[in-house]
Amino acid sequence: MMNDAHEKIDQERRRFLGTAAGVTTAVVAPGVFLHTVATAQSSDAEGRTEGATSAHRWGMLIDTTKCADGCDACVTACNRENGLDLQAKPEGQSEAEWLQQRSAWIRKVKLQDQVSGRISNLPILCQHCEHPPCVDVCPTGASFKRADGIVLVDRHTCIGCRYCMMACPYKARSFIHAEVEEKLTRAPRGKGCVESCTLCVHRLDRGELTTACAEACAKDGHGAIVFGDLKDPDSALSQALRAQPNRQIREDLKLNTGVRYAGL
Amino acid sequence: MKRIIYREWRIEPARYWGLLALLLAVIGGGAAAALYTEHVGHWVTGMNNSVVWGTPHIFAVFLVIAASGALNVASIGSVFGRSAYKPLGRLSGLLAVALLTGGLLVLVLDLGRPDRLIVAMTHYNFRSIFAWNIFLYTGFMVVVIAYLWTMAERTGNKYTHSVGVFAVLWRLALTTGTGSIFGFLVAREAYDTAILAPMFVLMSFAYGLAIFILVLLFAFAQEGRPIGDQMLRRLSRLLALFVAGVLYFTLVYHLTKVYGAQHYGLVSWILRDGGAYTLLFWIGWVLVGGLLPIGIIYHPVLGAQRGWIVAACTLVILGGLAAMAVIIIGSQVYPMPMFPGHIVLESGIPGGAGGLPAPYAPTLPEVLLGVGGVGVALFIAAVGVRVLQFLPESLADDIVDPHATLRASKA
Ligand code: SF4
Ligand code: SF4
Numbered sequence: 001m002m003n004d005a006h007e008k009i010d011q012e013r014r015r016f017l018g019t020a021a022g023v024t025t026a027v028v029a030p031g032v033f034l035h036t037v038a039t040a041q042s043s044d045a046e047g048r049t050e051g052a053t054s055a056h057r058w059g060m061l062i063d064t065t066k067c068a069d070g071c072d073a074c075v076t077a078c079n080r081e082n083g084l085d086l087q088a089k090p091e092g093q094s095e096a097e098w099l100q101q102r103s104a105w106i107r108k109v110k111l112q113d114q115v116s117g118r119i120s121n122l123p124i125l126c127q128h129c130e131h132p133p134c135v136d137v138c139p140t141g142a143s144f145k146r147a148d149g150i151v152l153v154d155r156h157t158c159i160g161c162r163y164c165m166m167a168c169p170y171k172a173r174s175f176i177h178a179e180v181e182e183k184l185t186r187a188p189r190g191k192g193c194v195e196s197c198t199l200c201v202h203r204l205d206r207g208e209l210t211t212a213c214a215e216a217c218a219k220d221g222h223g224a225i226v227f228g229d230l231k232d233p234d235s236a237l238s239q240a241l242r243a244q245p246n247r248q249i250r251e252d253l254k255l256n257t258g259v260r261y262a263g264l
Numbered sequence: 265m266k267r268i269i270y271r272e273w274r275i276e277p278a279r280y281w282g283l284l285a286l287l288l289a290v291i292g293g294g295a296a297a298a299l300y301t302e303h304v305g306h307w308v309t310g311m312n313n314s315v316v317w318g319t320p321h322i323f324a325v326f327l328v329i330a331a332s333g334a335l336n337v338a339s340i341g342s343v344f345g346r347s348a349y350k351p352l353g354r355l356s357g358l359l360a361v362a363l364l365t366g367g368l369l370v371l372v373l374d375l376g377r378p379d380r381l382i383v384a385m386t387h388y389n390f391r392s393i394f395a396w397n398i399f400l401y402t403g404f405m406v407v408v409i410a411y412l413w414t415m416a417e418r419t420g421n422k423y424t425h426s427v428g429v430f431a432v433l434w435r436l437a438l439t440t441g442t443g444s445i446f447g448f449l450v451a452r453e454a455y456d457t458a459i460l461a462p463m464f465v466l467m468s469f470a471y472g473l474a475i476f477i478l479v480l481l482f483a484f485a486q487e488g489r490p491i492g493d494q495m496l497r498r499l500s501r502l503l504a505l506f507v508a509g510v511l512y513f514t515l516v517y518h519l520t521k522v523y524g525a526q527h528y529g530l531v532s533w534i535l536r537d538g539g540a541y542t543l544l545f546w547i548g549w550v551l552v553g554g555l556l557p558i559g560i561i562y563h564p565v566l567g568a569q570r571g572w573i574v575a576a577c578t579l580v581i582l583g584g585l586a587a588m589a590v591i592i593i594g595s596q597v598y599p600m601p602m603f604p605g606h607i608v609l610e611s612g613i614p615g616g617a618g619g620l621p622a623p624y625a626p627t628l629p630e631v632l633l634g635v636g637g638v639g640v641a642l643f644i645a646a647v648g649v650r651v652l653q654f655l656p657e658s659l660a661d662d663i664v665d666p667h668a669t670l671r672a673s674k675a
Contacts, residue, residue, distance in 0.1 A: 115392055174313050
């Protein structure tokens with residue numbers, strides 16, 4: 001049963017799907033409904049925006065020196081934005097196992113330099129690789145990269161083989177291990193498919209230029225995440241990338257990730 | 265060589281139906297497990313976001329590569345001209361189809377959305393080795409069935425050699441393709457090597473032959489058809505050779521890893537610090553699946569006894585499953601080297617960003633599904649030999665290769 005638990009919902013899409021959605025939900029199997037939503041999603045924001053173009057490439061710079069120890073504002077914001085907090089642990093599953101099985105798009109990582117002992121904190125999420133191994137290996141083409149560099153999973157061609165998860169060097173992807181009772185319109189989710197961070201594509205397609213995580217981090221006064229357009233030399237992101245040395249995680253794989261890290 | 269007569273498997277109905285019922289029960293268990301997992305979701309398996317391929321994949325990959333190896337017996341006869349192997353060709357082809365079907369079923373039923381199989385059939389990403397494998401597998405079925413036809417049909421006999429050559433090539437492509445599923449994963453250090461593909465070929469020879477010998481011995485013993493000692497020795501010696509080959513590649517594989525300095529962590533983990541996976545490697549892969557069966561087969565007394573040959577084949581199969589577990593699960597459990605030079609103190613979930621090994625414990629539904637695949641393969645074989653003429657009437661030495669017997673009696 002489709003159920004918007006959050007009061008703050010995507011109004012416009014809501015209106016678009018409106019009545020049809022309500023009726024469909026009542027009479028058709030949830031899987032089929034999910035399919036409808038997924039189609040609406042991938043056919044790009046109900047035709048309002050002109051769709052992704054290669055004029056942009058969305059990315060991020062994460063400044064680990066600003067990322068605070070013990071803070072999980074970005075994780076919480078992502079969970080809320082994308083309905084990840086609506087996942088329910090199946091009855092009978094242990095907490096420890098569920099932690100391994102529930103979907104997580106962004107995780108906080110704490111590292112210690114083996115030589116200097118210096119501690120750094122950083123969030124890790126889908127790096128939106130320019131050459132994404134997940135897309136290369138996906139047998140059906142369900143994993144794809146949009147023209148603007150965002151790597152997504154098409155939820156109605158994903159067969160749940162998890163080959164993309166094997167291929168991702170960042171363990172950025174999650175498989176939906178259990179029935180999902182509640183989900184948001186902007187983040188449809190179905191048992192048996194794979195998903196990962198979308199760079200809040202629903203916001204972008206609405207013309208907003210920030211992700212839930214970056215927004216939350218800024219709001220908490222850390223400002224460790226700069227989101228923006230890598231192709232726009234004047235964007236805050238491009239300026240930040242020029243201003244400080246930064247690198248990609250697993251640079252050796254030459255994936256040219258859209259997410260970069262400073263201070264690591 | 266005398267003319268080989270093939271005949272349907274004619275054990276009495278009670279025993280035959282009993283066998284089928286047993287296999288059906290095994291299949292039923294697998295089917296129930298698959299339905300259950302699909303209904304409630306994969307949370308009932310031990311798989312998680314770190315170990316995404318579990319026990320079903322151990323069985324599936326094992327069966328798929330064993331399928332290719334089972335066909336090897338036919339190739340030796342028709343392509344490489346070893347006449348003693350010719351009478352075995354039909355059974356070899358049947359087993360190849362049966363094992364492949366069983367393996368693929370397991371793979372498909374473990375998908376998150378097996379109901380979308382049609383999507384997999386209609387949407388292809390040609391950059392994906394997985395998609396190529398779909399063609400390799402279906403093609404393999406067609407090639408083997410054609411091959412069987414040329415062997416069974418008089419009019420087709422003249423094509424046996426050429427179709428056989430084609431089948432050999434296809435078979436190598438298939439095993440290499442299966443091995444490459446892992447080899448292509450640049451991110452996983454365990455797989456990132458060209459050794460994996462040839463090792464898979466050798467493994468396929470060994471596992472396929474072990475299953476072949478077991479099925480052959482069982483079918484013949486049940487019905488009282490004779491198998492000559494020479495024949496059996498030939499087969500078991502060949503098995504020992506393949507098993508030694510696997511051990512050789514195992515050695516090379518780990519040596520290349522030791523020399524590639526940054527891979528040292530993984531090798532020492534598997535060889536020394538991997539807990540259950542270290543045990544699986546040494547006890548399962550090397551000892552049970554390698555040294556013991558070689559020892560048995562070359563043992564002057566034991567190697568000549570059928571019971572021990574059966575034991576050796578069983579050990580090869582068990583060791584093979586252990587090897588698959590080490591390769592498939594062990595390398596997912598091993599923390600990914602995301603932050604070299606750093607210790608991962610926290611990562612949201614254990615193993616989420618390297619650091620700790622990821623947890624995995626197989627659950628009953630997974631095991632049932634995997635074993636169900638074996639059941640399917642054996643069921644197909646059991647039905648096949650019953651309704652069609654796959655089994656030679658006799659594999660007595662004087663029938664298969666009169667000269668060998670002559671040589672033996674002179675010696
Ligand atoms: S980080 Fe992983 S999921 Fe994201 S694009 Fe790269 S390979 Fe794909
Ligand atoms: S799980 Fe889905 S997205 Fe991932 S490789 Fe398989 S079909 Fe593609």
